[in-house]
Amino acid sequence: MVNIVDVRKYRGFIFDLDGVLWRGDETVAGAPQTVNRLRELGGRLAFVTNNASKHRTKCLDKLKSAGVKATLEEVISSGSATAQYLKEKHGEGRVHVMGTDDLKREMVEAGHEVVETEADYVVVGFDKGFNYEKLDKAYRTLAEHNGLFVACNGNRLFVEEDGRHPGVLPSVEALACASGRRPDVFVGKPNAPIMEMTLELLGLSPGECLIVGDTLDMDIQWGLNCGVDTLFVLSGMDSLNTVKATGIKPTYVLSSVSEIPLP
Incomplete structure (x- = not known):
């Protein structure tokens, strides 16, 4: 070092x-x-x-606003990577997203169909709006259809100007606890x-x-x-x-x- x-x-x-x-x-x-x-x-x-909560275009906009020269092709999020990973390894499929609308958009742009039930994949991404209703829907989808359980990443915490905050891992662990299953893959x-x-x-x-x-x-x-x-x-x-x-x-x-x- x-x-x-x-x-x-x-x-x-x-x-x-x-x-x-x-x-x-x-x-x-x-x-x-x-x-x-x-x-x-x-x-x-x-x-x-x-950070899978924001679409890559928002990351690009923030880079440009900060004065960093970049293109969209140079930006990879755990959300976009998860969408691409599923497509390449398992094929385009029906995806239930326990996450933000931006994460759903990444799935659709990769060729997947975003659904509420009967999903081939249940994908968990960071979401400041995470709540019991979202957990319950993801659990029921996973339990009833036995799809692939995919975590975009496993960050416990993230940092902002005012300090540290809980990341996506608490959401992943909540679904793991409820379903009795560990994620099949962490992509990020x-x-x-x-x-x-x-x-x-x-x-x-x-x-x-x-x-x-x-x-x-x-x-x-x-x-x-x-x-x-x-x-x-x-x-x-x-x-x-x-x-x-x-x-x-x-x-x-x-x-x-x-x-x-x-x-």
Whole structure:
């Protein structure tokens, strides 16, 4: 674990969003300029978020508003990745979504049909409007049709300007408890499915890329699981104390993206 990042070692840069490029609605100072400079130097970029509650177009709009140059093809969410994963691995199907309308939109755009009952797949994504009614509908659909139980990701918490808040995992665990089943797959970070899509987008191998993230159990563990070097930034969720507590060790540590040394 070192503080000197040699960007010349890497051809691809995989950025998390929340806690890395912004905290809530507050852009991390200097981050957009650094990201844009990496692009100017020939770096291939991907913006990968575990937030399945928002459609990728909203992530793109926020990137552009922050001053980051990006295209929709470069943005991958755990929601879009889940929709694509199901299509590629299991085929287009009937999907019950325990999540937001934006997540439903990702499913439809991938060729799936969003349904209330008799679903081939029950997909759980982060939703600030999660409630008992949504849990009950998802449980009944899963119990009655025995479809695939799919979690977009497993984040316990997420960070905004005012601190930490519960993530999607409490919703996933509620459905698991009610159904007596564990999810058949977690698609998002720190798991392989979303990495495979990211590397395919970049056209690079794991050894050619650097992950930039703020969560040890998601971003940094993702790199460790998939053989990708990691830069842990202290602008978001976790701290150096968390490194000691968890034993999850990144390749590099910096205070923020703006401290990445550039030619």
